[in-house]
Amino acid sequence: MSESVPPASVVLVSGGSRGLGLAIVTDLLAAGIKVAAFARTVTPELTALASKYPDHLYAGSVDINDSPAVQAFVKTVESTLGPVDGLVNNAAIGQDSLHVHTSPERLEDIIQTNLTAPLVLTRFVLRRMLAKGLKGRIVNVTSICAQRGYPGLVAYSATKGGMDAATRSLARELGGRVLANAVAPGFFASDMSAVLGQTQLDQIVRRTPTGHLTEPEDVVPVVRMLLLDNTNINGQVLVIDGAASI
Ligand SMILES: NC(=O)c1ccc[n+]([C@@H]2O[C@H](COP(=O)([O-])OP(=O)(O)OC[C@H]3O[C@@H](n4cnc5c(N)ncnc54)[C@H](OP(=O)(O)O)[C@@H]3O)[C@@H](O)[C@H]2O)c1
Secondary structure, eight states, X not given: OOOOOOOOSEXXXXXXXXXXXXXXXXXXXXXXXXXXXXESSOOXXXXXXXXXXXXXXXXXXXXTTOHHHHHHHHHHHHHXXXXXXXXXXXXXXXXXXXXXXXXXXXXXXXXXXXXXXXXXXXXXXXXXXXXXXXXXXXXXXXXXXXXXXXXXXXXXXXXXXXHHXXXXXXXXXXXXXXXXXXXXXXXXXXXXGGGSOXXXXXXXXXTOTTSSOOOHHHHHHHHHHHHHXXXXXXXXXXXESTTTTO
């Protein structure tokens, strides 16, 4: 029988400065895991966590689209916390414009930030992980938008569908040395979803059998399970939306 993949011990979280990313960082630190987090802006909340967990959290200001800066950050994380064996691809930008009104430059920006850059980061982290003979875990944060249609989110949905598809192929390609999964949350309150009006939010709640919007706190335990627990879950997209999309 092949050996199972051990829990991740050093987890890199992109976009760990606010919203769901910050909730994931906070949860992993409370679980005793070493965490590296980056975003373009290090928020006061992330700085406060770094003071609370000086030996367990390394935070930096990095744009995921600046590949050399991302690579330098990963190397510094390794020398500070140890080899990275967990990656949460969480950083992303949203969209709130009909496709016909979205400029080609904005389309490129969304695809670069939400699809190309996470794949480049994943490649870089994986190469270093595998070169060191480590096993590991990858969790991609995608969205219910990849599975159901939503107006105003065409390019965004395309990137999330791309990451779902990449998750499945990564799981096959990595042959069980690295478990690759995705979580696909329903809409939750954050800076990204602030564009939704109360009418839209009420409509989502009405269509949700559990009767409430998804919260980051609903998603965090699933991410923790995929990073730390001894499961045979691999190549899956786990939807967390109270069955709103069913
Ligand atoms: N909110 C929802 O309803 C919802 C639903 C389903 C899925 N999701 C997904 O959940 C994840 C988190 O979303 P959220 O709602 O928590 O969003 P958010 O509050 O807007 O946070 C996004 C995070 O990504 C970072 N980020 C954005 N662009 C970046 C860049 N170029 N380089 C580095 N970091 C960057 C942001 O920091 P900086 O801006 O400072 O860089 C921030 O830390 C995303 O993948 C999103 O697609 C969200």
